[in-house]
Amino acid sequence: MTTLELDAVFSGALQGATLSVPAGLTVVIGTPEDGGAELPLVLGGLVAPRRGAVRVAGRDPSRTPDVRAKLGLVLADEPPLESRTVTEGLRQAMALRGLREEPSALLERRGLAAWGAAEPSRLGAEARRQLAWALALAISEPLALIVHEPLAFGVRERTCEELHACAARGVPVLVVTASLRDASELGGSVVLLDRGRFVRRPGVPLAPELVPGAAATLFVSTPGARVLAAALAGDAAVTAVDWDDTLAPEQLRVRGPDVDRLSLAVLKHARELGVTLHSLSLALPAMEEVRAATAGLWRAAYDSALRTATAQAREREEALARQRAASAPPAPPPPPPETEGGAAP
Amino acid sequence: MTAFWAGARLVRRRLVAASSALGLVVALLVVLVVALLERRTGSRLATDRVLTGVALGVVLPLLAHGVVARALSGRRLDDALAELGRHGGDRRVGALGVVVGLGLVLAVAGALIAAAGVVVVRAPADPLLARDVVTSTWIGALAGVSYAGFFALGSTLGKRGGGRGVALIVDWIAGAGAGAGAVLWPRGHVRNLLGAEPVLSLPQWSATLSLVVLACAYAALGLWRVRR
Numbered sequence: 360m361t362t363l364e365l366d367a368v369f370s371g372a373l374q375g376a377t378l379s380v381p382a383g384l385t386v387v388i389g390t391p392e393d394g395g396a397e398l399p400l401v402l403g404g405l406v407a408p409r410r411g412a413v414r415v416a417g418r419d420p421s422r423t424p425d426v427r428a429k430l431g432l433v434l435a436d437e438p439p440l441e442s443r444t445v446t447e448g449l450r451q452a453m454a455l456r457g458l459r460e461e462p463s464a465l466l467e468r469r470g471l472a473a474w475g476a477a478e479p480s481r482l483g484a485e486a487r488r489q490l491a492w493a494l495a496l497a498i499s500e501p502l503a504l505i506v507h508e509p510l511a512f513g514v515r516e517r518t519c520e521e522l523h524a525c526a527a528r529g530v531p532v533l534v535v536t537a538s539l540r541d542a543s544e545l546g547g548s549v550v551l552l553d554r555g556r557f558v559r560r561p562g563v564p565l566a567p568e569l570v571p572g573a574a575a576t577l578f579v580s581t582p583g584a585r586v587l588a589a590a591l592a593g594d595a596a597v598t599a600v601d602w603d604d605t606l607a608p609e610q611l612r613v614r615g616p617d618v619d620r621l622s623l624a625v626l627k628h629a630r631e632l633g634v635t636l637h638s639l640s641l642a643l644p645a646m647e648e649v650r651a652a653t654a655g656l657w658r659a660a661y662d663s664a665l666r667t668a669t670a671q672a673r674e675r676e677e678a679l680a681r682q683r684a685a686s687a688p689p690a691p692p693p694p695p696p697e698t699e700g701g702a703a704p
Numbered sequence: 705m706t707a708f709w710a711g712a713r714l715v716r717r718r719l720v721a722a723s724s725a726l727g728l729v730v731a732l733l734v735v736l737v738v739a740l741l742e743r744r745t746g747s748r749l750a751t752d753r754v755l756t757g758v759a760l761g762v763v764l765p766l767l768a769h770g771v772v773a774r775a776l777s778g779r780r781l782d783d784a785l786a787e788l789g790r791h792g793g794d795r796r797v798g799a800l801g802v803v804v805g806l807g808l809v810l811a812v813a814g815a816l817i818a819a820a821g822v823v824v825v826r827a828p829a830d831p832l833l834a835r836d837v838v839t840s841t842w843i844g845a846l847a848g849v850s851y852a853g854f855f856a857l858g859s860t861l862g863k864r865g866g867g868r869g870v871a872l873i874v875d876w877i878a879g880a881g882a883g884a885g886a887v888l889w890p891r892g893h894v895r896n897l898l899g900a901e902p903v904l905s906l907p908q909w910s911a912t913l914s915l916v917v918l919a920c921a922y923a924a925l926g927l928w929r930v931r932r
Contacts, residue, residue: 405790407931422932424707428792441714441787451713454706455791 363402363503363531368411371397374555375411380503380533384526386545389552390537390646396435398535398552399505403432416502428456431495431504435535437487439479445490446475458497469493488512496521503531510541519545539569539643551653558653566641567618570652574598575618576642579611579625583634587611590628596620609637707793711785711801715775719809724774728813731767732820735759739824751825755840756898759821760814760847761891767817768810768851769872772859775806780865781856782930789931799856799930803923806852814848815841843897850890850915853922860929890918 363380365373372394378387389395400406401413404420404427413419420426440448449462466472471493474486482490489512495504504525509518522545526532535552536542542549543565551558551569561568567575581587588602588611601612615621618641629636644652738758742750755761776784781799789795818840826833854871861867879891882901886892892903896911903911 403790405786424789424792424794424932426792427790430792432790438787441717443717451710452787452791455710455788455793457792 362414362416363505363533364412364414365401366412366414368401368408368413370401370406370408370411372555373397373401373408376552376556378550378557380531382526382529382531384522384532384534384545384547386542386547386549387533387535387552387557388537388539388542388549388649389535391435393552394555395535395537395552396507398533399432399434399507402503402505402533403427403430403434405432426502429498429500429502431498431501431506433488433491433495433506433509435507437484437491439482439487440490442479444475445477445479445482448479449490449494452494453497456494456498458499460497465493465497469496485512492518496525501525501530503533505533505535507535508537508541509534510536510538510544515544537646539565539646539649543643551649553650553653559656564618564641566643569649570644571656573644573648573652574614574616575621577613577615577618577621577625578638578640578642579613580609580637580639581611581629581634582609582637583629583632584609584611586632587625587628587634590632591624594624594628596624612642707788707795707797708801708804710788710793711798712805713801714784714788714798715802715805715809718775718777719771724771727767727770728816731763731813731817734763735817735821736824739821743825751822751836751840752899754821754825755818755843756895756900759817760844760894760898764810764814764817764844764847765851765872765875765891767813768848768855769868771809771813772806772852772855773865773868775802775809776859776865778864779859780862781859781926783865784859785930794932796927796930796932799927800923803853803856803926806856807849807919807923810848810852811845812848814844814846814851816844818844818847840898843894846897846912846915846919847890847894850894850919850922853919853926854890857922857926857929860926887914888918890915893918 365376365378368376372392374394376394387395387398397406401408402415402420404423407421413421415426415430418426420430440452442448442451446462446466449465453460453462463472463475466475471489474482474490479487492506492509492513495501495506504522506522509522512518522532522534526547534545534547548560549565550560567573579587584602588600591597591600591613596617597613597615599614603610613621613625615624622639625639735754735758739754742754747753781802782795785795785798785802788798819837822833822836822840826836854875855868858867858871859865861870875889875891878885879889880886882892882903884904886903893911893914896902896906897908902908906914
């Protein structure tokens with residue numbers, strides 16, 4: 360089975376990044392400054408890392424053209440195709456990838472036929488990324504798909520479906536995004552990229568896992584916001600309720616320490632009051648909060664490891680001292696006490 | 705083979721422009737002006753001076769440097785092939801297409817520059833005109849090919865292919881002599897072919913051979929430095 364692997368990779372903003380991406384959807388949350396923009400370049404074989412190893416299906420993509428031909432790639436900043444027209448550029452790209460489909464048919468299928476005769480350098484960044492995505496999807500049996508911010512171009516739902524369809528076929532799909540909302544919407548296995556390293560894999564549900572221990576916030580959309588807010592204000596599971604009668608009269612923001620208890624409290628009161636709930640969604644933390652939580656978790660892990668190591672060292676020292684004491688020769692008997700003024704009687 | 709043609713097409717696409725034609729016209733004009741001035745002196749060595757001096761000594765290396773830089777968009781050889789590599793093309797094969805394309809372009813440019821210099825200096829009735837034009841044309845073409853390989857190799861050095869500029873300076877300085885230091889650079893051998901002092905007193909046929917071998921060696925080294 361194909362996997363994408365990074366082994367202690369140093370390249371651009373990546374600082375010793377290690378990751379293994381199996382088949383299915385993996386979402387990396389990280390900004391370009393964290394190495395999010397560099398990651399597709401390195402995995403796509405466009406940049407050889409300064410140190411470390413990159414492997415796609417066991418081979419280095421920067422040295423293996425066959426691997427690159429089978430990699431679907433959408434970069435953060437897609438360069439324009441080097442050709443007079445989009446169709447001409449696509450024809451060359453498809454020929455290099457060994458694809459037999461006509462570029463015009465591909466453009467037609469993706470609803471991009473209007474760009475066929477356009478000069479690639481005149482297309483905007485989003486259009487260039489849409490073309491790269493169309494080309495990535497045209498690969499019949501891709502080794503992997505690596506996409507930067509997939510929900511920032513084209514139709515979100517459609518792109519999301521296409522990513523999941525590829526992942527369901529057993530293709531490793533790696534998505535890099537700086538948006539927690541997009542990561543939450545995409546689902547899949549989530550990995551956090553922080554200052555060039557993959558630091559942790561939060562589980563599901565994503566929001567409380569991103570900042571463990573933080574209070575949960577629920578957005579409740581309901582026409583009976585006033586009565587529900589009044590009922591929730593007295594509930595033990597709720598620590599705060601925000602309701603703005605003028606700006607968002609049908610929107611409530613409910614906070615509490617435990618997301619499960621909070622959700623149950625909202626549902627219980629809504630049922631008791633006969634209030635219809637339009638939606639109930641969990642607020643995602645800000646990226647800064649996630650970073651702070653990561654730093655806190657690392658600090659806690661470090662402190663715990665230090666405490667354990669210190670205790671073990673102390674135990675070893677004490678054991679050694681006991682061992683020394685046990686194996687030492689018996690102390691010589693004390694000399695007889697000397698009497699004052701001459702020999703003993 | 706697709707990658708080879710993609711590399712060759714890249715050269716064509718980047719060089720087919722009005723500014724490229726203007727560059728060649730300016731180069732030819734410089735040679736024509738200097739040749740006219742030399743013709744006025746009436747010296748028997750005027751042709752040699754034009755060819756070894758301005759035509760193949762100054763204008764061709766400068767033009768070759770400019771053409772290679774333009775074909776690679778002022779980047780390194782491998783960076784210029786990023787798109788080809790991204791879509792699964794073998795960058796090394798693509799680079800071969802680029803070097804061959806540049807060799808053809810500079811062979812034609814070198815031949816034109818050399819022929820223009822000779823035609824202007826020699827009188828139309830000169831019985832040696834035809835022979836000199838033929839000889840200088842193939843020497844110009846060979847010099848163009850070797851400079852294509854030379855600057856392609858230079859383009860693999862430095863973050864943005866700055867090795868091209870270093871190569872130009874080294875060729876000018878080291879290639880101007882006739883000692884061992886001139887052996888590795890095209891200029892000394894081109895001068896030998898045009899009748900100047902031979903490098904290490906080697907015969908003229910060896911200069912032809914040296915230029916061919918150097919062109920192949922430069923290209924091979926340049927390709928070796930490009931990641932597949």
